[in-house]
Amino acid sequence: MPPPPKHRQAIVDAAVTLFRRQGYAATGLAEITAVSGAPKGSLYHYFPAGKAAIAEAAVQEAGRRVAETVADLARAAPSAGALVKAHAGLLAGWMAKSDYRDGSPMTTVLLENAPADAAITEAGRIAHAAWRGLLAKRLAADGFPQARAERLAVLAVAALEGALLQARVEQSGAPLLAAAEEFDLLLRSGAGG
Template sequence: MANKPDSREKILQTASRLFQLQGYHATGLNQIIKESGSPKGSLYYYFPNGKEELAAEAVKYTSRYIEAKIQSFMEQVPDPVVAIQEFIKEAASQFDQPETIKGIPVGLLASETALISEPLRKVCVQAFKNWETIIANKLIKNGYEEDEAVKAGTVINSMIEGGIMLSLANKSKAPLLTISESIPLILHRKG
């Protein structure tokens, strides 16, 4: 039997989902408390500095989830092009049932807060960097020069983030699938 998440975990799960889908400004603490089923005191106990601290922790929470997903594909699929394509297809599959989307990256929150909150900007930058590094490391292990791999990690992550925004706006996975199909054009096969 799986352990039930504790109050902190429930608050983070709920806040992460709401910040990803609604954005920072449209998500209120009362909504997070209500939807998480946690007592109001729990939110302030675990996140005494309020919404900004909660949002930063939610970004870290989402980042760890995405990192594990990317890493899993990079470890399980030998060819880096195919590994990246499969990760993107997995992300796209969430748009089959948009109401259950879980773990979409943090672009919406980053775009809303980068100019008004330095702590949130920094935690978003770190999340992006972590994802790009996993992709770059896979490319390096497969014969790409480090500089080329780092640039490709940034380009691919940027494409995924943009594809997620387009998929959300269109309520369709088609933009992400187009990006997946384009990966071989971005990563000229080595060998």
């Protein structure tokens, strides 16, 4: 069995951080190398297709992290509304900790590259589908019909992604918390069913 890749994850982690803070175009390979601590040759070893391949891996990693977080929150949340509120609270704390320099872990890359880059676009589609799928599963468990649960999951993701942008601009977690609270109120009012 070959040894695990020594620097690949460090490169992907650095790309996730840099892309969400400053975007794809503004992030150079030298900066990814510096932040990752990996030798420059590692970039080309693990990502021979270059920066776009790193971005694809970064979107996949960010999507994995989001899905893992939502799955963890779903196990503890008493309802889908509570799940979205808990996620929004985590995001608001994360944004404050970054002094509102961070953005969505996937959106900054996708806005610059989708649909022009098919691989990055597909990574984003899969990541968002996983996020929505977890929310839809929880909504269905709360009694919403499957088709309605899937539409509400789209709404929740769109609300959180949009609120992340507003939080960054306003330098406040309030948009995230407000969007989640309104989503929870929508569900509890029966308007979601």
